[in-house]
Amino acid sequence: MQTKKQITLIGAGLAGSLLAIFLARRGFQVTVYERQPDMRHHEIPAGRSINLALAQRGIRPLKEAGVFEQVSRLLIPMRGRMLHDEHGHTTLTPYGRRPTEVIHSISRPGLNRLLMDAAEAAGARFLFQQRCIDMDFENSKLTFSDQAGEQYSIKARTVIATDGGGSALRQAMVQRLGVKVVEDILPHGYKELTIPAATGGRHRMEREALHIWPRGGYMLIALPNLDGSFTVTLFLPMEGDASFAALDTPAAVLAFFEKNFADALKLLPVLASEFFAHPTGLMGTVHCQRWHVKGGVLLLGDAAHAIVPFHGQGMNCAFEDCLILDQCLDKHGDDWERLFSEFEIQRRPDTEAIAEMALENYVEMRDSVRDPRFQLQKKLGFLLEEHHPGLFVPRYSMVMFHHLPYSEVRRRGAIQQAILDRLTLSAVRVEDVDLKLADELIASQLGGVRIGA
Numbered sequence: 001m002q003t004k005k006q007i008t009l010i011g012a013g014l015a016g017s018l019l020a021i022f023l024a025r026r027g028f029q030v031t032v033y034e035r036q037p038d039m040r041h042h043e044i045p046a047g048r049s050i051n052l053a054l055a056q057r058g059i060r061p062l063k064e065a066g067v068f069e070q071v072s073r074l075l076i077p078m079r080g081r082m083l084h085d086e087h088g089h090t091t092l093t094p095y096g097r098r099p100t101e102v103i104h105s106i107s108r109p110g111l112n113r114l115l116m117d118a119a120e121a122a123g124a125r126f127l128f129q130q131r132c133i134d135m136d137f138e139n140s141k142l143t144f145s146d147q148a149g150e151q152y153s154i155k156a157r158t159v160i161a162t163d164g165g166g167s168a169l170r171q172a173m174v175q176r177l178g179v180k181v182v183e184d185i186l187p188h189g190y191k192e193l194t195i196p197a198a199t200g201g202r203h204r205m206e207r208e209a210l211h212i213w214p215r216g217g218y219m220l221i222a223l224p225n226l227d228g229s230f231t232v233t234l235f236l237p238m239e240g241d242a243s244f245a246a247l248d249t250p251a252a253v254l255a256f257f258e259k260n261f262a263d264a265l266k267l268l269p270v271l272a273s274e275f276f277a278h279p280t281g282l283m284g285t286v287h288c289q290r291w292h293v294k295g296g297v298l299l300l301g302d303a304a305h306a307i308v309p310f311h312g313q314g315m316n317c318a319f320e321d322c323l324i325l326d327q328c329l330d331k332h333g334d335d336w337e338r339l340f341s342e343f344e345i346q347r348r349p350d351t352e353a354i355a356e357m358a359l360e361n362y363v364e365m366r367d368s369v370r371d372p373r374f375q376l377q378k379k380l381g382f383l384l385e386e387h388h389p390g391l392f393v394p395r396y397s398m399v400m401f402h403h404l405p406y407s408e409v410r411r412r413g414a415i416q417q418a419i420l421d422r423l424t425l426s427a428v429r430v431e432d433v434d435l436k437l438a439d440e441l442i443a444s445q446l447g448g449v450r451i452g453a
């Protein structure tokens with residue numbers, strides 16, 4: 001019997017663990033090296049992106065990997081954005097038109113553990129506290145540092161780097177092969193805080209919503225957890241008047257929250273201590289000139305194309321990467337050179353598109369959502385979708401509830417935005433909009449091509 005090929009994955013995060021399932025199920029001998037201790041037996045450091053929004057793009061790969069039924073037990077549907085204004089008034093803006101058009105809050109460690117278990121059950125092997133520090137691409141030699149800080153090397157002919165935004169493999173490609181990388185770090189950082197559960201494990205705010213406190217230059221958001229708590233994230237400039245640098249004492253933090261997020265402050269009993277105990281995270285977009293080295297190494301997920309988190313798509317996109325790589329395996333077998341190259345050709349335009357849309361969504365979340373014209377266009381978008389199903393689909397819906405490639409979403413989204421701008425030039429209410437003109441514009445500009453779910 002022919003022995004199946006060995007594949008080495010670096011990083012047992014979300015992408016690495018899901019990819020391990022896909023590859024192990026095909027019979028490859030998969031070994032995953034992870035720098036952290038096994039999170040199934042160790043505490044995760046507080047304040048590191050505890051929950052995430054899972055959308056359709058991420059759900060499909062989980063279904064294909066045969067794990068969605070288990071994952072579904074971890075989900076809380078979020079039906080829309082609950083906007084909290086400066087006076088504590090709240091308004092729910094639905095994400096979609098149909099009851100099924102929701103996104104889901106999920107615990108990162110909960111999901112990651114489940115994926116690791118499933119990968120092990122499929123035959124993958126995980127080695128923890130093994131930090132990859134370098135690769136000699138000529139000789140297919142990977143170097144690690146183990147738990148005791150001892151260095152050792154292994155021979156690995158097929159390596160897939162799923163080691164996240166700060167990828168060691170990507171750095172080795174830069175240093176040893178001169179690959180060009182631009183890491184666009186946002187001048188805004190983030191800090192995670194907690195709204196604890198009320199007695200009996202009840203949620204202290206609407207459970208099935210993503211809460212947002214948009215304040216122009218910055219914002220607070222909160223996603224629900226199964227235990228009744230919310231994970232709250234403050235997004236704020238690093239420097240300047242309203243900034244992390246300015247919030248340097250407990251009194252300054254409390255005054256800032258009192259002024260900007262008074263209703264949230266009442267629900268954050270240990271704000272000041274959490275604020276100084278939890279790290280301030282950085283966010284950025286990674287543009288890497290090349291994702292693969294012949295048939296030997298491929299970057300995937302955040303390692304190849306980290307994006308800012310404002311569209312809630314980094315994990316969803318990384319999961320889509322795993323499915324597309326699996327589909328490339330169907331097409332090209334394990335001709336890795338061809339496969340890695342095809343993967344990059346197919347995926348790059350889409351990851352560039354979502355990187356751009358994620359940056360745009362930061363402005364939408366922290367600022368535009370408060371603008372009456374934006375709200376009018378949102379309403380109108382839903383109405384046009386009702387009149388032209390599958391033809392006019394709001395861009396947010398195309399990203400979150402459909403599987404259309406991101407680059408196509410961006411292209412159609414730009415046409416639709418121009419239509420919305422034209423239709424709302426002098427309109428104040430949806431009733432003021434010339435719907436006959438809307439029909440004409442949609443028919444002539446969206447080319448009659450309908451998109452499926």
Ligand SMILES: Cc1cc2nc3c(=O)[nH]c(=O)nc-3n(C[C@H](O)[C@H](O)[C@H](O)COP(=O)(O)OP(=O)(O)OC[C@H]3O[C@@H](n4cnc5c(N)ncnc54)[C@H](O)[C@@H]3O)c2cc1C
Nearest residue numbers: 011013014015035053132163164301302312313314315316
């Ligand atoms: C604040 C915030 C909120 C977010 N919210 C969302 C959201 O709502 N929805 C969404 O879809 N995405 C979201 N994201 C993005 C999402 O977290 C990432 O896109 C996703 O985790 C990428 O998965 P990955 O496996 O590529 O990388 P990671 O999940 O970062 O996994 C990388 C793994 O590699 C390991 N590793 C790193 N270096 C080495 C090394 N040298 N050797 C061995 N192992 C190594 C790490 O320990 C880790 O386990 C958010 C991100 C942030 C920062």
